[in-house]
Amino acid sequence: LITNGLRMANPDYCRELRDAGLNDLLFSFHSYDPEIHDWLTQVPGSHAKLTEAVRNVRELGMSFRFNSVVTSANCNVLDPHMKFLASQEPKSINLIVFNPSEETTDYKSHDPIRFISYDEIGARLSEAVAAWRDKVPVLNVRFIPFCFMKGYEAHVRDYWQAIYEAKEWDPILHMGYRKGFLRVLAAMAAGFLMWPFTLARYGRKNPYAQACEWMQSFRVHMLFQQPSACRRCALRLICCGFHREFFRKFGAPTVHPYEDRPLVRNPVLFAAPRYTAKFSGLVADSP
Numbered sequence: 001l002i003t004n005g006l007r008m009a010n011p012d013y014c015r016e017l018r019d020a021g022l023n024d025l026l027f028s029f030h031s032y033d034p035e036i037h038d039w040l041t042q043v044p045g046s047h048a049k050l051t052e053a054v055r056n057v058r059e060l061g062m063s064f065r066f067n068s069v070v071t072s073a074n075c076n077v078l079d080p081h082m083k084f085l086a087s088q089e090p091k092s093i094n095l096i097v098f099n100p101s102e103e104t105t106d107y108k109s110h111d112p113i114r115f116i117s118y119d120e121i122g123a124r125l126s127e128a129v130a131a132w133r134d135k136v137p138v139l140n141v142r143f144i145p146f147c148f149m150k151g152y153e154a155h156v157r158d159y160w161q162a163i164y165e166a167k168e169w170d171p172i173l174h175m176g177y178r179k180g181f182l183r184v185l186a187a188m189a190a191g192f193l194m195w196p197f198t199l200a201r202y203g204r205k206n207p208y209a210q211a212c213e214w215m216q217s218f219r220v221h222m223l224f225q226q227p228s229a230c231r232r233c234a235l236r237l238i239c240c241g242f243h244r245e246f247f248r249k250f251g252a253p254t255v256h257p258y259e260d261r262p263l264v265r266n267p268v269l270f271a272a273p274r275y276t277a278k279f280s281g282l283v284a285d286s287p
Contacts, residue, residue, distance in 0.1 A: 005053030032084035093140035122148025
């Protein structure tokens with residue numbers, strides 16, 4: 001269950017969910033600072049209720065994780081935020097780079113908290129990962145190209161990597177329930193016809209994992225775009241680039257291609273041991 005925790009501030013409701021079989025929670029916690037969190041959520045008192053919800057599930061012994069959407073409003077206070085989240089003893093923390101797309105409701109109103117400089121947000125996130133990667137069980141950074149996190153690639157997770165995450169949504173079911181399973185089949189077919197060998201040349205994987213990759217191929221092509229400089233990058237097949245809407249509004253960002261290594265086709269190259277639980281047939285290369 002992904003939740004803002006507002007109803008779970010009620011301990012009786014938490015207990016009902018646990019007794020009904022809920023076994024994993026992903027709380028959306030966007031700042032250790034109540035003022036920043038409440039401003040980002042636009043719900044006064046949401047920080048206090050979410051803190052109470054986390055306390056309730058801890059007392060009940062329920063497994064939980066954190067999502068934190070990193071914006072221009074909270075990127076300069078990541079260290080105290082990580083300290084606060086780590087103190088709650090979550091199973092993992094996802095730092096999600098915010099940039100609204102046309103899929104986002106009322107995305108045009110979000111410009112005040114959008115990132116324009118990926119170099120700046122990459123530096124902030126790299127500092128946070130360096131300080132906290134050994135203090136939490138799992139620390140992921142979502143939706144940022146690898147080249148802005150050089151030295152910390154093992155923590156980068158995007159559409160290609162999500163296929164193999166044991167704790168992430170099943171990509172086919174996720175898209176099926178959101179868009180309909182006919183669209184899933186159409187995306188798979190398009191991905192197979194247009195990019196049959198995009199990622200198929202590495203390792204062993206079961207047919208379901210291959211089907212997920214064909215579907216993701218189509219989604220990545222439709223939603224994302226890479227600057228022309230990415231054609232020189234050894235990681236171009238496992239990195240999505242930037243959302244097309246970002247390109248339309250701000251143009252191509254400056255990137256930092258990996259030009260000193262062979263072409264990489266394995267999307268989990270940098271953190272393979274963390275992925276093998278979901279698709280045990282996957283063979284990992286060495287970095």
